Amino acid sequence: MQEILIDKHATGDGLDGSARLSESQLTAALSAMRDEGVVCIKGAVTLETISALNDKMQADLDVRTPSRKVNAWNSLRPPPFHPHLYEEVVYNEAAIDICRGMLGPRATLTTYGANTSWPGQADAQNVHRDVPDGAITNRCPAVVLNYPLTEFTIENGATLIYPESHRTSVAEAGGTRKFTQAMLSKQAHAREPEQTIGIGPGDLVVRDLRLWHGGMPNNSDERRIMLALVVIDPDYAEADETGFKGFEAEIGSEDFWHNPRLETSIHFVPAGDRSYYLHGHHSTPPTPLYLDWQTRKGA
Numbered sequence: 001m002q003e004i005l006i007d008k009h010a011t012g013d014g015l016d017g018s019a020r021l022s023e024s025q026l027t028a029a030l031s032a033m034r035d036e037g038v039v040c041i042k043g044a045v046t047l048e049t050i051s052a053l054n055d056k057m058q059a060d061l062d063v064r065t066p067s068r069k070v071n072a073w074n075s076l077r078p079p080p081f082h083p084h085l086y087e088e089v090v091y092n093e094a095a096i097d098i099c100r101g102m103l104g105p106r107a108t109l110t111t112y113g114a115n116t117s118w119p120g121q122a123d124a125q126n127v128h129r130d131v132p133d134g135a136i137t138n139r140c141p142a143v144v145l146n147y148p149l150t151e152f153t154i155e156n157g158a159t160l161i162y163p164e165s166h167r168t169s170v171a172e173a174g175g176t177r178k179f180t181q182a183m184l185s186k187q188a189h190a191r192e193p194e195q196t197i198g199i200g201p202g203d204l205v206v207r208d209l210r211l212w213h214g215g216m217p218n219n220s221d222e223r224r225i226m227l228a229l230v231v232i233d234p235d236y237a238e239a240d241e242t243g244f245k246g247f248e249a250e251i252g253s254e255d256f257w258h259n260p261r262l263e264t265s266i267h268f269v270p271a272g273d274r275s276y277y278l279h280g281h282h283s284t285p286p287t288p289l290y291l292d293w294q295t296r297k298g299a
């Protein structure tokens, strides 16, 4: 995985305080995204912000355990209300530049989620991609922004990724999300998979949503959380269009969710008991993007 180091002094601060990529760094990041389907931006966010988010999310997990039946890497979502919202995470300038470069000027944030690798997780996750098995097109349907909240190590199950796999058809899996050993071997022969070790708090991994990846066993005694923010091209309607069409955020945070360079797809809800975010699976609130998708599917 190609790494690009943000040098705040050389590039100057962006609108929100997060550092921006220089022109040549952005060119390198976009070509890594196109060729490999993944790129790591080192030093994208301040450590204070990531540490504060980790503290809050670990505290949430202390009191509420999400169901891990369908996906053992399930987590609670990051809190979508003040004072836990950070511009440098949601509107990270480097991330937005890459998203707009990949997805166009209508790049839209549709998921504000997380994954957790849990201690005692002995089996690896099925290698999968996060979009349906439609035919591969020349366009990228969506990207995910992964922010590790702690160091990623072999011991705590750093994610296994298959660089360059974003352009490989998975029709052979027959819609099961279960890639056969033959598929995995063939892909590994074309380009060896790697684990996302050497990344940690402050870093950002941007991944094409089609890239093959999977969680690995966690032999440590810690919960390892990574934020997962999905950004889509809302005009993409091919067969591998993602179903991530929006998320809930809390009334009172409306102003935060407006940004001139990144659209958002949000359904605002009252605080109540906050169970709207204290659960593991992705939600499907009735945002205009979600409703349009349902209509197009004939649901």
Ligand SMILES: O=C(O)CCC(=O)C(=O)O
Pocket (backbone or CB within 6 Å): 071, 073, 074, 115, 116, 117, 157, 158, 159, 160, 213, 214, 215, 216, 226
């Ligand atoms: O947290 C990880 O290492 C990967 C989790 C993942 O890919 C998933 O749950 O879809």
